[in-house]
Amino acid sequence: MARLPVYLRALHVLAERGVATVSSEELAAAAGVNSAKLRKDLSHLGSYGTRGVGYEVEYLVYQISRELGLTQDWAVAIVGIGNLGRALSGYGGFASRGFRMAALLDAEPGIVGELISGLTVEHIDDLEMVIKDNGISIAVLAVPAAAAQAVCDRVVASGVTSILNFAPVVLSVPDGVDVRKVDLSIELQILAFHEQRKAGGPSGVEQEYLEAVEGP
Amino acid sequence: MARLPVYLRALHVLAERGVATVSSEELAAAAGVNSAKLRKDLSHLGSYGTRGVGYEVEYLVYQISRELGLTQDWAVAIVGIGNLGRALSGYGGFASRGFRMAALLDAEPGIVGELISGLTVEHIDDLEMVIKDNGISIAVLAVPAAAAQAVCDRVVASGVTSILNFAPVVLSVPDGVDVRKVDLSIELQILAFHEQRKAGGPSGVEQEYLEAVEGP
């Protein structure tokens, strides 16, 4: 389930505060979900709480981490070291959860060789070699839209089976390869949609198109 | 619907290629969804295609843009000009869709005054003034987790009703304020989860916790 990471983060906060046990009600509030949903999620992964008491924070952290595969070390490559790629390479939230930035790649000669977050940027021509040598199974694509599919094909051919795509295109990949897409512009558009709804919605302006196209 | 921006992007690509009309089947393939779903989405917003022909690309672009509120100009503020804030301020996908970066804010004296993407970074002490003077209704939060709720409260108090939150915390806001959360670490965790599933899943390691805690 996609909510497990949210629970996990809330649990980490509680653990830092020294909380030993937590009820489903409290944890659900911290995670921003319904308590029944949380209990069902946790029971679904077979983890047990104690009736009358709640869940032991440390135990639950371990169970969820294991379920998510965070008890192992994942080597991640970032392809495309523009502004976004740089931001991602320095993002602390990755390393603290078992993700190790293992390689940075770019096509721009002015960027290749640069030292960023302790890693030297390598040339994308060496992509296949870099991926195989470092045992990379997850790639982050922060490249321009026009290059995304080509880069995607190459990382898949090199053995990568999970891709986090920031380019605004729909990638096509073979079966067995997972793609998650983060589109920053889409998020803003969804906000604008709700914002407009608050302001009364688009009703009453149905004729705008004709006016814009044909003149009033 | 959250899929409209995806359709819109696909339509823009088609428009650039000079395509005049498109069938639901073609557009659905470009957007990566089922064609029946696409038709239902489009009919839901009252837009009409032509049976036997398809949808007129230009007309559909306008209809969806209007539905999403992209025909108006949205002023956006970015709070927190770290690596991520810089990447966002320079992201071209915003300006091309009716979003205008109107203000950049940060608390760090070394950053305030800096010129980034044509804007001077302002001090967060002036947040209320900046938001009101620029008519900002959407704020992007790229601040550290510890500061996020406080900043959120301030932008809401200043009249912002839509927030795009990159900080890894669950923000609490009054009714009428929309929050969308982008958590880069969560996306990777979800990928790791599927990656682990492919490799055989967490079965067989149930005893690891006891061993890790109590010794073998």
Added chain:
DNA sequence: CCGACTTTGTGCGTGTGTTCACAAGGGCTT
């Protein structure tokens, strides 16, 4: 002008996710 073909719009069955509500179960107090 007519018929065949294409594509939209939608009714319906199906499956999934969400929520309520409650019984089962365990701890804590007396």
Added chain:
DNA sequence: AAGCCCTTGTGAACACACGCACAAAGTCGG
């Protein structure tokens, strides 16, 4: 040791979204 109270785990109703499949509708060729 016994009963009370709290919390989990889950059964069942509900709501929603998805996709198939088809009828309505409009176009194009003859």
